[in-house]
Amino acid sequence: MKLLRVGPAGHERPALLDADGVARDIGGLLGGAEGAGGARDIDGSLLADPDALARIAAADPAGLPALDAGLRIGPPLARIGKIVCIGLNYHDHAIETGAQPPAEPVVFMKAPDTVVGPYDTVLVPRGSTKTDWEVELAVVIGRELRYAASRQEAMAAVAGYAVAHDVSEREFQTERGGQWDKGKNCETFNPLGPWLVTADEVPDPQALSLKLWVNGRLRQDGTTGDQIFPVAEVVRYLSHFMTLYPGDVINTGTPAGVALGQPEPRPYLRAGDVVELTIDGLGRQRQELKPA
Incomplete structure (x- = not known):
């Protein structure tokens, strides 16, 4: 569904x-x-x-009653419990940023109030000069999970999947001290949707194409098959550090092609830019950027 x-x-x-x-x-x-x-x-x-x-x-x-096609599409999930994110989870993205592939998943959190609809406006934070794009596969949890003993047990807890845009402010993230959270939790920094596609419609989450365009130019063109830690391992691993509950979301990382990985001058996002992104079978997003 x-x-x-x-x-x-x-x-x-x-x-x-x-x-x-x-x-x-x-x-x-x-x-x-x-x-x-x-x-x-x-x-x-x-x-x-x-x-x-x-x-x-x-x-x-x-x-069933048909809803007006002109109505806004919101996030496909209400009352999200938590958003757990995995950094540097694609081989090609680690290479482009000059990082060594991690030995264990890199984990950080985004607040649920960063979530907006797939076509809603994304706000460039005040003072930002390094707002970046990241298309990601989002995993939605449908069953309480703790200390999963196997990848199979972990996958049984997955309710479905969605497109996520893990918008990031790189200066806030890496140059302002502390953890990554400052560059990840700005207002509107997690468009989600348009759909929550149930797990039965995604037989292999490691065989999905991810693409992202900025102002019509293709910037990211990857596949979940390049993930360092596949979906099943990410869910299993996280369940040993926190309890996963129905309604939790996991953003599983982004492939190469982000602004941070480009040569100078890096093409960070500005007000007026338009970002479009898609994942096989999960739908398409489009956001215009405006100043906060």
Whole structure:
């Protein structure tokens, strides 16, 4: 299934994308307990509810109300618990930045409030001169996981996948002291979506093409097959350092082609730039950058 959320920010409606690309309202199918924000939504509680997911999968999309095609598409997941990110997870990206491939996954966090919709505006932070792009495969957790004993156990906890744009401010990240968090948690720095694609539609997460364009110029063109630590290992590894809960998101790293890896003068993002990105089968994003 391709699940999405449609409507103004803070008032999105849960939906299912049908075979013709029409968003169908699934609010009437969700039932059960309500989420913390009111009516039940596409969130961790839904992903952990096999009965609710089965109702959605069994429904005839033609019998569900069609939502206006002109409505905003929001992030496909509400009430995200945490966003765990993996740095330097592609061989070619490590090479372009002059870093040695890590012996263990490089882990950092992004706050859930960095998440915006796939077509929402991205804000260039005040004082920024090194805002950078990063297309990433996002993994969405659907089952509580701790101390996974195998990669198979880890993958059983994956509910689905989405496109993530891990926007980064490189000066804040690496030149201002402390940890990477200052360059990763600026407002709007994690567009997500357009869809949450359930795991059954992605039989091999290590065989996905990732692409990103800036102002129409192809900048990133990679494959998840180049990951140093594949999805199953990333999920297994993280479960030994933190409990993963339904509704948590893992950004699994970016391939080569970021501005940081380009020769001087590096083409960092500026207000007015347009970024587009896509991953096989997971949809496409487009953001215009504006000043904060």
